[in-house]
Structures are given as structure tokens and as C-alpha cells.
Amino acid sequence: xxxxxxxxxxxxxxxxxxxxxxxxxxxxxxxxxxxxxxxxxxxxxxxxxxxxxxxxxxxxxxxxxxxxxxxxxxxxxxxxxxxxxxxxxxxxxxxxxxxxxxxxxxxxxxxxxxxxxxxxxxxxxxxxxxxxxxxxxxxxxxxxxxxxxxxxxxxxxxxxxxxxxxxxxxxxxxxxx
Amino acid sequence: xxxxxxxxxxxxxxxxxxxxxxxxxxxxxxxxxxxxxxxxxxxxxxxxxxxxxxxxxxxxxxxxxxxxxxxxxxxxxxxxxxxxxxxxxxxxxxxxxxxxxxxxxxxxxxxxxxxxxxxxxxxxxxxxxxxxxxxxxxxxxxxxxxxxxxxxxxxxxxxxxxxxxxxxxxxxxxxxxxxxxxxxxxxxxxxxxxxxxxxxxxxxxxxxxxxxxxxxxxxxxxxxxxxxxxxxxxxxxxxxxxxxxxxxxxxxxxxxxxxxxxxxxxxxxxxxxxxxxxxxxxxxxxxxxxxxxxxxxxxxxxxxxxxxxxxxxxxxxxxxxxxxxxxxxxxxxxxxxxxxxxxxxxxxxxxxxxxxxxxxxxxxxxxxxxxxxxxxxxxxxxxxxxxxxxxxxxxxxxxxxxxxxxxxxxxxxxxxxxxxxxxxxxxxxxxxxxxxxxxxxxxxxxxxxxxxxxxxxxxxxxxxxxxxxxxxxxxxxxxxxxxxxxxxxxxxxxxxxxxxxxxxxxxxxxxxxxxxxxxxxxxxxxxxxxxxxxxxxxxxxxxxxxxxxxxxxxxxxxxxxxxxxxxxxxxxxxxxxxxxxxxxxxxxxxxxxxxxxxxxxxxxxxxxxxxxxxxxxxxxxxxxxxxxxxxxxxxxxxxxxxxxxxxxxxxxxxxxxxxxxxxxxxxxxxxxxxxxxxxxxxxxxxxxxxxxxxxxxxxxxxxxxxxxxxxxxxxxxxxxxxxxxxxxxxxxxxxxxxxxxxxxxxxxxxxxxxxxxxxxxxxxxxxxxxxxxxxxxxxxxxxxxxxxxxxxxxxxxxxxxxxxxxxx
Numbered sequence: 001x002x003x004x005x006x007x008x009x010x011x012x013x014x015x016x017x018x019x020x021x022x023x024x025x026x027x028x029x030x031x032x033x034x035x036x037x038x039x040x041x042x043x044x045x046x047x048x049x050x051x052x053x054x055x056x057x058x059x060x061x062x063x064x065x066x067x068x069x070x071x072x073x074x075x076x077x078x079x080x081x082x083x084x085x086x087x088x089x090x091x092x093x094x095x096x097x098x099x100x101x102x103x104x105x106x107x108x109x110x111x112x113x114x115x116x117x118x119x120x121x122x123x124x125x126x127x128x129x130x131x132x133x134x135x136x137x138x139x140x141x142x143x144x145x146x147x148x149x150x151x152x153x154x155x156x157x158x159x160x161x162x163x164x165x166x167x168x169x170x171x172x173x174x175x176x177x
Numbered sequence: 178x179x180x181x182x183x184x185x186x187x188x189x190x191x192x193x194x195x196x197x198x199x200x201x202x203x204x205x206x207x208x209x210x211x212x213x214x215x216x217x218x219x220x221x222x223x224x225x226x227x228x229x230x231x232x233x234x235x236x237x238x239x240x241x242x243x244x245x246x247x248x249x250x251x252x253x254x255x256x257x258x259x260x261x262x263x264x265x266x267x268x269x270x271x272x273x274x275x276x277x278x279x280x281x282x283x284x285x286x287x288x289x290x291x292x293x294x295x296x297x298x299x300x301x302x303x304x305x306x307x308x309x310x311x312x313x314x315x316x317x318x319x320x321x322x323x324x325x326x327x328x329x330x331x332x333x334x335x336x337x338x339x340x341x342x343x344x345x346x347x348x349x350x351x352x353x354x355x356x357x358x359x360x361x362x363x364x365x366x367x368x369x370x371x372x373x374x375x376x377x378x379x380x381x382x383x384x385x386x387x388x389x390x391x392x393x394x395x396x397x398x399x400x401x402x403x404x405x406x407x408x409x410x411x412x413x414x415x416x417x418x419x420x421x422x423x424x425x426x427x428x429x430x431x432x433x434x435x436x437x438x439x440x441x442x443x444x445x446x447x448x449x450x451x452x453x454x455x456x457x458x459x460x461x462x463x464x465x466x467x468x469x470x471x472x473x474x475x476x477x478x479x480x481x482x483x484x485x486x487x488x489x490x491x492x493x494x495x496x497x498x499x500x501x502x503x504x505x506x507x508x509x510x511x512x513x514x515x516x517x518x519x520x521x522x523x524x525x526x527x528x529x530x531x532x533x534x535x536x537x538x539x540x541x542x543x544x545x546x547x548x549x550x551x552x553x554x555x556x557x558x559x560x561x562x563x564x565x566x567x568x569x570x571x572x573x574x575x576x577x578x579x580x581x582x583x584x585x586x587x588x589x590x591x592x593x594x595x596x597x598x599x600x601x602x603x604x605x606x607x608x609x610x611x612x613x614x615x616x617x618x619x620x621x622x623x624x625x626x627x628x629x630x631x632x633x634x635x636x637x638x639x640x641x642x643x644x645x646x647x648x649x650x651x652x653x654x655x656x657x658x659x660x661x662x663x664x665x666x667x668x669x670x671x672x673x674x675x676x677x678x679x680x681x682x683x684x685x686x687x688x689x690x691x692x693x694x695x696x697x698x699x700x701x702x703x704x705x706x707x708x709x710x711x712x713x714x715x716x717x718x719x720x721x722x723x724x725x726x727x728x729x730x731x732x733x734x735x736x737x738x739x740x741x742x743x744x745x746x747x748x749x750x751x752x753x754x755x756x757x758x759x760x761x762x763x764x765x766x767x768x769x770x771x772x773x774x775x776x777x778x779x780x781x782x783x784x785x786x787x788x789x790x791x792x793x794x795x796x797x798x799x800x801x802x803x804x805x806x807x808x809x810x811x812x813x814x815x816x817x818x819x820x821x822x823x824x825x826x827x828x829x830x831x832x833x834x835x836x837x838x839x840x841x842x843x844x845x846x847x848x849x850x851x852x853x854x855x856x857x858x859x860x861x862x863x864x865x866x867x868x869x870x871x872x873x874x875x876x877x878x879x880x881x882x883x884x885x886x887x888x889x890x891x892x893x894x895x896x897x898x899x900x901x902x903x904x905x906x907x908x909x910x911x912x913x914x915x916x917x918x919x920x921x922x923x924x925x926x927x928x929x930x931x932x933x934x935x936x937x938x939x940x941x942x943x944x945x946x947x948x949x950x951x952x953x954x955x956x957x958x959x960x961x962x963x964x965x966x967x968x969x970x971x972x973x974x975x976x977x978x979x980x981x982x983x984x985x
Contacts, residue, residue: 033208034201038380039462043885046380074201083199091195094850097858098685099198100380100429106199125893132885134380134430135685137857138893
């Protein structure tokens, strides 16, 4: 089948098998290996990307379902060499160790922060329930997400706002969690 | 080169590694795409024990994209047997361990056939077209049943017993005779605990790529042990070690689960050799659960002798350890790593440890975070609580009565180890203060008096462990097949930058950051100027890799020694350059100076002088590099006090951790941020054993927890926030004073949680609940009749092993 997908700002036109998973399309065809596969059942969330601004598990979607949509991966977050505030917060709070869950965790955290601009501990933990991490015990991840919320607050500083806007405010508040 | 202003050691440096990990620029093995690369898929046995009577690959072979389909028979002549490096006794029984089953399968998940195709999808398609006929054999799953030898996993061995390993304090001259202590004891407590089977569940599935081009075999693997893997692959295949290069690129967690020489690593190598083309294999999560080694799985019968005043006198440990179907790299040694730890921080007069290793038709077990020591710590900390209950002594007081006092270090234990340093009083005092111990006890009393439906429990774990693996002579005495040293090299580059090469192989621990801190301090060069190379046998030509909380205590020490060698040479050259006596040369903040003068040479100038070699002292070689290898004299012994408060809903059986305090003494800390992270992650895994995780089988031996939907790795919502702190008594066994932290949290936390839950419900008649303490098990235990041993009905779930807990 023919598909046209915008991934991280670039439009790709490809022939794909109907059964090709979105995550395999990203990794194998487009070389977007920042997005990884951690399980086969949608439990771990390592493959989380955004589809039109909403987080989805790309191992639970077919590439053809992304036809005509915008996909954002971990590789499309930084702008002009500047990290997204959530990426910065993960680094500053030591919210990763092996880093395998990190791309999905960051994508999910951005989605969470679009719904909850100032989440408490419980809200962050519930919001990340679909993303497993085996290294950190989640403590610093929770801290990082709350720190990112502060970095992304209106008035938190022009630098932060500059590159948080596009990915967070473009998200439509329909469906989702 | 400029001087570093403040000491790097002790500084909460943010990690160098993060830049690539948070942007998706990481080098995972599965990211590799090589020209002409083939993909390997593995057909796995759906049955736990059977003879293979026929394999028909004809349909699969003709499927689109399929290059070849291989069976065990095709590879029988070249695959050899997967290595076991730890024959714990001279007469240990060990079956041949083919990477690809030839005529018999011994666990469900064992590799039976391979499809090699042009894409992973095509390879997976063809798997379904392979027809295998199995003739069922009796399945052996239960440890105690296996011990009866009615049905045999490996009939050729004549028994399911692999080995029996014994330590006896009287025989070793380390203590008195345990049977005499038991006979003379005022109190004897006997309990049986079950260490359920766990799955390491690293987040990155295993992946292997082998490239046979350019007259070399280059093996990329998601492994913890590139150096050991290279050695073992050479030993098994006969390929010259010099023709094998192993690369562990970024590796997504291991926890012991990637401390292995896997069937798939060997198979990819054999296939690449056969096909003359690069081959990749990447497992699915279910494959990982079905075939990567599991952990724990022991039955522990513990007998503790004591006096009525609470003084412990004797400890007897009788273990049955489930090997699974084969002995993998260190399978038999894992329970032996616990042998020296059951006595823990307590002063027993007598100790005896007997472990019988048993084969079953299950996935082989091997190292999983803590490897032997969590099991030991669980047993002794549970027993200290049982003794406290029996004697009606406050559980912390009974520990205090028996532990080694801080002024008694160094202390040689009844297991024959010498603990170099520690202060159990200090860690405990700090933990109790942070926890609000007395207030918590009051709240507990209130709820008991009220008959609240939500009861409060307080669990204690005053643990120690042995890590920093390991003194080579001790490993030799334990019949382990390798040494325990570690190596490091420092290359001073002419521009003043520094390359550090380490034999450790990080997979999330942050060695690039911490090793840079150590060198920055030692040489006075900026943190940013240091590059750490690891995980590639071509650049890091020797090493013993990362496991057993060894990297800093052993590998970090090698690095310190290498830095000191650099400085020693630089000092000689600096004296030559400054035309002074070497004894008058001082070194501080990256510069040499002549004592009492203003003459100064920066280290960078000295390095450049060494590099250009225009004017060197007589006999000095050009360049400024150094190698060092460190073999520790002793293990290191982190310790600490963990306190856990749980709320147990007596109507639903739900357990909620409401406070968790961990105060650890891991010796000198290089990077507190990273140490805290290690503790957090360790706690999560230990708590998961207590409450959530278990590898379960049906009666046919099929793993029924083979996905993350069934095997309950906790999410953020399942875990509490942790309160952590540290006390410090530096290790005396290495110049850094570091003890190791990778496993501490896991070792300590499981008994803290279990003790806490039992403390909440013991007054309701519950005496034991098996792990994981699921709501179902807790609720069931609460329904039991207290007078008839409530714990015995508590086991359940999907476990393949019969209930063993609760005996008293």
C-alpha cells in the first residue's frame, strides 16, 4: 500500500506491506532508530511516539494507519540544537540509566504535561503507568516530569517556551487521557 | 589544560551518557544495518520435555526470502556445548548444552530450528511452516519431586541432582559445630521459605549481529560481558580469539540477565560463518521471557538456634536450588554466592550451609541482581523477625543484640569472610530517625487496638552483602573458571585530552561519567576533556566486565592505579624539564612545580614533551600512557538499614507501601546522583520480588508469564517514593574506599517489605505468606484459621511449585 507520512517534519512517501508495524517502518525504513521496541504487547511503552500530537504506542499501530498523519519521535523534539524542556529535565534529574525506556518515557511525559500542566506525584505516576522502566524505580522520572512542568510554565522563560510550544500546544485536547 | 577547582569525587555530576540517550542517538545493537545482512529467527519448543522425532523444513525453505533453514542436526558437528564456567564441585553433573536442540528438548522455549531470511518478517513467516514432531517425555518441574529421581530431566546423568556444595564452620575452623549448637539451644526456630522464580526483564531485548567480512568475526551483542563472551565463543567454536572482536554498544540494562553466553550469540556466529554474510537476531519480549535465563528459584530450609535472651548461636541452611534444564555460564555458582551471607551482620558461633543444585524442565537460572545474596538476606532477615516474635523481643533490638559492633571491625565471620568496615549502629540510627520509627509503632498500635480494616506493618532489613567481585584467589578456591581482577588504561593525548579505556562494561551505570570524575581528580584535568572507551574488545583488549557490584571497587581502582602510573612518569619528566630533583617536584591541580620556587609545568606541557620526545631523560620511552590491573584482596561489604511501612487492607489483601527509608553505607561515593539512582532501581526490583513478580508455569511446563501483561514488572503507579540517605565508612580494601551499590537496594528491600506485611497481619493469625504477596495471597492468608497455620494455605497464584511457605 502507498502511504504518505510526515515524520519529524519530513514527508515520506512509501510502499509498505499492510502488516508493517509503524515502529518497524520508523526504524527499518526511515532509520528513525531513536524509537525502540521493548515488548510485543503494548505494555512497556518504549515505542511511544506522537501521532498528531497524541502519544501512541507505535508497536500497536500499523504504518498504514499513520497515512496522512504527522508523527513526532524522540528525534524530532530538539529544535535548532536546543533540547525540549522534558529532555532537559530528564538529564538534569538523572531520570534515566540504561536509557532504553527513555524515548518513550519522554514522549509520554510530554503528552501527560499537555493535559496536566502542574501534576502532583500521583498524577505523574498514573500518567506514566503504561511506560515501564527497569532501572530507575521511577523516582527521578517523576521528579523530572514535575521539573519539566515548571520549565514549561508560561513565563518560565523565553528559551523554554520557544521549543515547548509546537509540540505541546499543538495537541488537541480531545480523547487521550 | 586547566585545573579543576573543586574535587570531582563526591560531586553530583550530570551524566555524559545522557546526551545520546535523551535524543534517540543511541547505538543499540538492533539499530545496526549492514549491507547484505540476513535475519535469523528461532523456532522454539512449545513443550518442556520431549524427543524430537522429526523436523520437516521443506515448506519453510521454499518460502519467500528464505536463505536457509537449519536444525540442530545441521549444526551438531560445529556447535559444541554452551559453556558453564563454574563447576562448583569436582563431581558436578553437567549435561551437554547444545545451542540448538538436536534430538531432545528440555524446556519450553529451547531453540529447535533457525530460519535465515532477507528480512525479519520473512524469517518469522517461515517459522510457522516448520513442522516438528515431538514425543513427550515426563515433565519435571517441582524441586522436591525432582529430587526423588522418579523422572529424569537428563536420563544419561542418572539423577536430577547436579551437585551438593557444603560449607561447615566447624570443618572450616571458622566456628563451632552447628548440630551441637542446635542440640544445646534454648530456642530452635525452623522455617522454610520459597524464593520464587524471577525474570530479569531488562528493557532492551537481546540482540546480536555478526559480521564475518574482512577476515574477522565482529560480534555486536546486547551483553554485559563482551570480554568473557569473546573468550567463550572462541573456546566453543575453535575460532581463534584473535579473529573475534566483540562489541557491546549501548546496552539497555542487564541486571545479570545479560551476564551470559547465549545460544543465539553462538548461533549467529555459526550462521555468519556458514553464509559468509552478516546476520542479525533480535528477540521479541516473549522470546526473552521464554529463553533468556531466569533468576532465584530456591527452597530454603533454615534452622536457627538461640538463647532465650535473644542471642543467636547457630544457623543451618539447607537449600534446594533450581538450575532449570541446563547449566549456563555461572548457573551452579549463584546459590554459592549466597553461602557466605546467610549469617549476615550477626555473630553466630556456628554455621552450616548445604546446597543441592537440581535440574528441572524449565528455563535455566543464572545471575539476577544480587545473585545468591538476596536469597540469603531474605532468609536471615525473615528469621530474625521470627526469633523476635518467638521471644517477644522488639525486632530491631534483637538485631542490635547480635550484630557486629562498629568497634569490632575488621571482623572475621563464621563464614570465613573478613568484613573490613561498617557501622550498623549509625545506619540504623539514621534510618529510624528518618522513618519516625517510634511514631510509626504508636500508629501501628492504635490501628491494632481500633481493629482498623487497614492495618499497618513495619518491616526491618539490616543487611550486608559481599560485592566487588572478586579476589581471583577466592574465585579459584571456589572453582570458578576465571579471575576477578579488572583493568584500565589511560592514554594522554598530545593535545592534552585524555582517553580512558576500561575493562568494565556499563549498561546503564554511568561509567563514562564516573570514570571521568575519578581521572579528573587524580590528574587535575577537566572532566570534559576525558573520553571513556569501553565495550569493544578491539579498544579494550582485556577486562572482566560488569556484574556483582564490581565496576567501581575493582575497575575504578585499576583506573586510580593507571592514573598514578601516569603521574609517576610525568613527575620524572617534569623534574627533567624543570632541572630539579624529582623529590622536589610537587603536583597539585594539574601542574608540577618545584618546591619553594615559582617554576611550574602544566601536566599538558609534560605530556606534549613526552609525546614529541625531543628531550627525555635517559632511558624513558616516548609517550605518556599507562595500564594497570587490580586484583582485590577482599570483597567489599556494603550494608545498611531499610525500613518499610505497609498498609494492608484486610478486606481486600491489597498491600500499599506508605513509607520506605533506605540508609545505605556503600563506602565512599564518587557521584551521589548515580548512587541514589542505583539504590532507587534496586529497591524497585527487590520490592517487585516481594509484591509483584513471579515466573509461573502450567503443569506441562509452559511459562504462563511470558509477556509483560502477565509478568508484573511494576510501573510508576505501583511503587512509592523512597527516602534515601547514607552513612559512610570507607572500604579499606581499595584506595577509593568504594564498596559498590548496584545490588544493595535489591538485596535489602525484599525482606523489609515482606517483614512489614507480616508485621501488619501477624496478630490476625498469619504466620507466613509466600512471595509475591499478591492481594489474593494476602487475602487468602487472612481467611485462614490462625490455629492451624494460616500461612500454609497462602500459596497459590499460577505457581508451578507447590506451596512450601508457612511451615513452622
